[in-house]
Amino acid sequence: MLKSRYLSRSIRLCSSIAGTATTTISKNPPILTYPSEEFIKKFPKQRISDLIAEIEIFYKFSQHLPTHLTDDNWQKLMDATSLEEKEEFLFHLFNNEVVIKQGEQKMTEMRNNYYENLKAKNQFFETGSMVYGSEFYRLFGDEYFHARKFIDKVSLIYGSRCCQNASLNEFIPKIIIDCRKVYQLHVKFLNTAISRIQQVHDYNMLSDYPMPISIVNFFSSESVGYALKKHLHFLFGPPTMLNKYELDIPPEIINLNLYSKLNDFLDKEEGIGKDGEANSNNKENIYKYEPHPFIPEITTKNILDVCKRDGIKKEEIAYISSSATQYLPDDPQIIKERFKAFVLSPLEDRHNPRQRPNFYAPHDQIQVYRLPLEKYLGFRPPTFMPPSTFIELLRVIISGRSSSWDWAIDNRVPNLRIQVFFIRKVKFLGELGIRKKFFVHKNFCPQIMSAKKFFSKLICILYQVLGKIQQKIALKILQK
Numbered sequence: 001m002l003k004s005r006y007l008s009r010s011i012r013l014c015s016s017i018a019g020t021a022t023t024t025i026s027k028n029p030p031i032l033t034y035p036s037e038e039f040i041k042k043f044p045k046q047r048i049s050d051l052i053a054e055i056e057i058f059y060k061f062s063q064h065l066p067t068h069l070t071d072d073n074w075q076k077l078m079d080a081t082s083l084e085e086k087e088e089f090l091f092h093l094f095n096n097e098v099v100i101k102q103g104e105q106k107m108t109e110m111r112n113n114y115y116e117n118l119k120a121k122n123q124f125f126e127t128g129s130m131v132y133g134s135e136f137y138r139l140f141g142d143e144y145f146h147a148r149k150f151i152d153k154v155s156l157i158y159g160s161r162c163c164q165n166a167s168l169n170e171f172i173p174k175i176i177i178d179c180r181k182v183y184q185l186h187v188k189f190l191n192t193a194i195s196r197i198q199q200v201h202d203y204n205m206l207s208d209y210p211m212p213i214s215i216v217n218f219f220s221s222e223s224v225g226y227a228l229k230k231h232l233h234f235l236f237g238p239p240t241m242l243n244k245y246e247l248d249i250p251p252e253i254i255n256l257n258l259y260s261k262l263n264d265f266l267d268k269e270e271g272i273g274k275d276g277e278a279n280s281n282n283k284e285n286i287y288k289y290e291p292h293p294f295i296p297e298i299t300t301k302n303i304l305d306v307c308k309r310d311g312i313k314k315e316e317i318a319y320i321s322s323s324a325t326q327y328l329p330d331d332p333q334i335i336k337e338r339f340k341a342f343v344l345s346p347l348e349d350r351h352n353p354r355q356r357p358n359f360y361a362p363h364d365q366i367q368v369y370r371l372p373l374e375k376y377l378g379f380r381p382p383t384f385m386p387p388s389t390f391i392e393l394l395r396v397i398i399s400g401r402s403s404s405w406d407w408a409i410d411n412r413v414p415n416l417r418i419q420v421f422f423i424r425k426v427k428f429l430g431e432l433g434i435r436k437k438f439f440v441h442k443n444f445c446p447q448i449m450s451a452k453k454f455f456s457k458l459i460c461i462l463y464q465v466l467g468k469i470q471q472k473i474a475l476k477i478l479q480k
Contacts (some may be wrong), residue, residue: 035074174212182224207395318369
């Protein structure tokens with residue numbers, strides 16, 4: 001009785017998936033949908049046979065189901081507690097397959113249209129007509145204009161600089177990004193933290209003094225995985241790539257010196273050789289992204305384990321934070337001799353004291369320092385600055401480009417100088433008796449406000465100054 005009730009319930013659910021009231025059998029499940037032998041051995045025979053029987057019932061009464069199921073998919077189906085949950089998961093996989101197929105069809109159509117338009121433009125160009133398109137008027141080669149090849153060139157330059165620094169037998173200080181508490185963040189703040197890590201790599205990759213980077217205390221979760229694929233471009237490829245792959249335009253098409261061979265090449269791409277025979281060349285030239293060997297290290301180890309592996313002692317580690325009470329030495333030579341690793345956090349800790357390094361760094365017996373910016377700016381900088389800003393300031397001092405913190409601030413963080421200028425203006429206007437109601441924060445920075453609002457408020461302040469001057473002139477006239 002229970003089995004018949006269960007089967008009728010399964011058939012009813014499957015018919016609801018198919019969107020029809022009838023329960024006609026459509027097809028048997030494909031071979032690829034069954035789990036592997038290794039997966040089957042992990043569970044009792046009765047349990048795995050019941051699950052396979054349920055999925056077979058779904059496939060017999062519905063066509064809106066995925067054509068391929070991996071062992072991970074079977075694991076999620078095994079963990080599901082109800083038929084409704086299994087139904088939703090299968091329908092979700094089916095929708096993903098539909099989206100991928102539609103995307104592939106769209107890319108194929110775009111590529112075919114590109115080839116057809118290029119053929120027509122090439123015919124006009126050979127007759128001497130003006131043709132629109134950068135491919136026909138380039139003075140340089142493809143390696144400087146094609147995005148994929150340009151990234152490869154930058155990666156080669158970055159790798160050569162890393163090897164050059166290593167060949168000089170110089171010890172380059174290590175940059176460590178502490179990602180503890182990151183997996184506990186809300187999705188909004190999690191994406192911001194991961195994007196700051198990518199920004200650190202971008203600045204380091206384009207610098208003439210690259211430093212080794214290690215990302216420690218990195219624990220993954222489902223939300224962290226989505227954020228990594230979205231923001232860590234050095235690990236998963238540029239954002240324009242779809243599922244780690246992108247359609248790469250063949251270099252023979254956009255090379256200026258091969259216009260005469262363009263028609264032959266297009267014939268080969270279409271499968272027609274010079275002798276009219278079919279060619280096996282694939283029209284879809286797919287480029288697979290492979291990270292270069294000098295990307296940052298990502299590990300679940302803590303700071304001390306990574307430093308101990310590299311021969312760095314506890315006393316040679318400096319945790320950099322804006323909330324620290326102890327200043328880093330002013331002398332660059334002392335910094336080079338004393339510290340061999342600098343630790344930074346991508347978290348914004350001004351709203352949560354438990355995220356500040358002062359809270360958890362003492363447990364690792366690591367000293368927390370702040371950069372001596374107040375001594376050169378005349379005011380306390382914002383409570384949080386991204387780690388890339390700190391690294392750029394440290395890079396200038398450590399590399400020997402300059403021994404002056406003033407030079408480092410002027411060339412790496414010039415917006416702080418602009419901020420100092422407007423703070424002094426606010427103080428001057430305050431001494432004149434003008435209220436500061438137009439300035440919301442003491443660390444007023446014009447970048448926060450739009451240019452229109454800024455100039456309108458400046459005009460209001462000038463009117464107030466003129467009013468004060470007129471009042472003083474009127475008082476002097478009355479006194480006389």
